[in-house]
Structures are given as C-alpha cells and as structure tokens.
Amino acid sequence: MSLLTICGLDELASHSTRGVTHALSILDPDWPEPVAFRAFDPHHRTTLQFHDVIEPAPGLILPEVGHIEAILAFGHALARDAARGEGHLLVHCHMGISRSTAAMLMLLAQAHPREDEHKLFDRLRTIRPQAWPNSRMIAFADDLLGRGGRLTAALGRHYARQLAARPDLAGPMRRAGRGREVDMGLGMARS
Numbered sequence: 295m296s297l298l299t300i301c302g303l304d305e306l307a308s309h310s311t312r313g314v315t316h317a318l319s320i321l322d323p324d325w326p327e328p329v330a331f332r333a334f335d336p337h338h339r340t341t342l343q344f345h346d347v348i349e350p351a352p353g354l355i356l357p358e359v360g361h362i363e364a365i366l367a368f369g370h371a372l373a374r375d376a377a378r379g380e381g382h383l384l385v386h387c388h389m390g391i392s393r394s395t396a397a398m399l400m401l402l403a404q405a406h407p408r409e410d411e412h413k414l415f416d417r418l419r420t421i422r423p424q425a426w427p428n429s430r431m432i433a434f435a436d437d438l439l440g441r442g443g444r445l446t447a448a449l450g451r452h453y454a455r456q457l458a459a460r461p462d463l464a465g466p467m468r469r470a471g472r473g474r475e476v477d478m479g480l481g482m483a484r485s
Contacts, residue, residue: 297382300398300422302390306330315381316372318365318401320344320393323355328386338375340368346392348430349471357393362434365397369404396427400435403445411441411448419452426456426467429475453479 299309310333319328319341331339342361345354375381385401387393395418402414418425429449436445457463457479464476 296380298398298421299382299384300390300394300425301384301386302394303328303330303386303388305390306386307333309384310334312384313382314384316368316375316383318342318368318383318385318394318397320385320387320397322346322388325388338371340364344393346387346428347471348428348474351471357428357431357434359434359438362400362431362438365400366404366435366438369401372401373405390422391424391426392428393431395422395425396431396435398422399425399427399432399445400439403435403439403441407439411444412451414445415448415452419455424456425452426463426472426475427452429472429478450478450482454482455479458483 299312301309306328307330310330314334314337317331317337317339319339321341321343322345323343325343327341342364344357344361347354347356350356372383385394385398398421399414399418402417406414427449429446432449433446436443439445453475457476467473467476
C-alpha cells in the first residue's frame with residue numbers, strides 16, 4: 295500500500311476523496327455502519343466489532359484471538375491486492391488511538407516480518423502520533439506472528455515514550471481500565 299491512514303469516526307468524512315481502496319473498521323458491538331462510507335469510492339472493507347478493553351467486565355466484548363486472526367486475514371488479502379498496484383489503506387476505530395493503531399501495527403508487522411519491532415512502532419507513530427495500541431490485541435498478534443514477545447516488549451517501550459511526552463495520559467488510561475498498560479510504560483521508563 296502506498297498510503298496508510300488511521301483515524302477516528304469523526305475524521306472519516308475527510309478521507310472520502312482520498313482514494314481509499316481498503317478499509318478496516320473496528321467498532322463497538324451494535325454500533326451502526328458509519329454513514330461517512332457512503333461518500334467513499336468503491337473499496338474493500340472489513341468490519342469487526344468488539345470493545346476497546348483489555349480486562350473482562352460485564353457487558354463488554356473483549357478482543358479475542360479470532361478478531362486478530364480476522365485482521366491478519368484482511369492483511370493477507372491486502373497484500374495480494376497491493377501486489378497488483380498502488381492502494382490506500384484506512385484503518386479506523388472510534389477514536390483512532392487504540393484498536394485501530396493496534397490493527398495497523400500488526401498489519402505492518404505482518405507485511406514486514408523481518409523488520410525490527412521498534413522500527414515498526416516508529417512507523418506507527420509517523421502514521422498516528424497519538425497511538426496507544428490495545429495491549430491485548432498486540433499480545434495475540436505477537437503470538438500469531440511468531441514474534442516471541444518482541445512486539446509486546448516494544449509496546450511497553452512505546453507506552454513509556456508516549457507517557458514521557460504526555461504524562462497526563464496516565465490518569466485517564468487508568469480510569470479507563472488500562473492501568474496495566476500504564477504500568478508497562480512506567481516499568482520500561484525505569485529500566
């Protein structure tokens with residue numbers, strides 16, 4: 295793919311004329327299809343629905359290995375289509391910060407199996423500087439892609455970097471049930 299985009303729902307409409315050829319939508323369960331896609335040119339699209347959580351809680355659907363397998367299957371199809379010509383991949387979730395950045399990271403790791411994990415996170419930050427990938431999704435991808443824990447370790451360093459730049463993120467992330475991710479970042483910052 296020649297263009298890679300990550301965005302949130304409120305940004306979708308601004309990408310309707312950018313020649314998106316492939317879209318991966320990650321929405322909360324029972325969330326309606328985004329109306330903005332009606333203005334897009336024809337494209338290949340996959341929609342997955344699960345909550346942006348890392349711990350079980352009543353009424354919430356966790357990301358599961360089947361969701362990650364579906365993202366990686368999307369990546370295989372994407373690679374076949376990309377071999378035929380240029381394209382524009384758009385990955386979105388509600389805010390464009392967690393589920394979508396985790397999905398883009400795993401698609402990058404899949405497309406570049408020999409690339410160092412830190413370089414993959416550098417690429418991700420170039421695409422979406424505010425990235426805070428869902429750690430549960432990354433852990434599944436780490437296993438499925440045979441990265442031997444290296445994606446998860448690099449994720450901790452990524453969190454440390456994000457917290458160094460924005461220490462104010464720690465409180466909201468903890469309140470959102472993502473304290474384990476904050477602790478990963480803080481642990482890496484100390485080491």
